[in-house]
Amino acid sequence: MSLRYFHVVFIVASLALSLVLGGWGIYDFRATQNATNLAIGIFGGTSALGLLGYLFWFNRKMSRISNLALLWGSLMILIAYQQPSLACSVCYGDPASPLSKGAKFGAMALIGFISGVLFAIALIGRTWAKRARALNQEAF
Secondary structure, three states, X not given: OOHHHHHHHHHHHHHHHHHHHHHHHHHHHHHHXXXXXXXXXXXXXXXXXXXXXXXXXXXXXXXXXXXXXXXXXXXXXXXHOOOOXXXXXXXXOOOOOXXXXXXXXXXXXXXXXXXXXXXXXXXHHHHXXXXXXXXXXXXX
């Protein structure tokens, strides 16, 4: 498996997880009317849209990746949504239970941590791009 296909697989997996996170937030918001749940749902939906755009951009950029990879990823998403995956009736059945609240705060902590790491990676990439431009200008 090439690095490009590996990248596509992880983009599709992240897309599926973002959709699940968005659905979970909206489901809990309907049950509790809590603004935090709505924020989680909106974050999951916007992440999924961003990842979908990135997937299409990456596919256009890397011409060797065939549309079969996109089709395979789409099929995996459809298969994942054939039956809803519920954790258990105790923690997922009641959005007001302490277990459900703990899972919600855990998801929020992961969102914060992962967003911070991705932001740091983007800043490093931006810094490296500036340095590369400066070195190219000095060379000529």
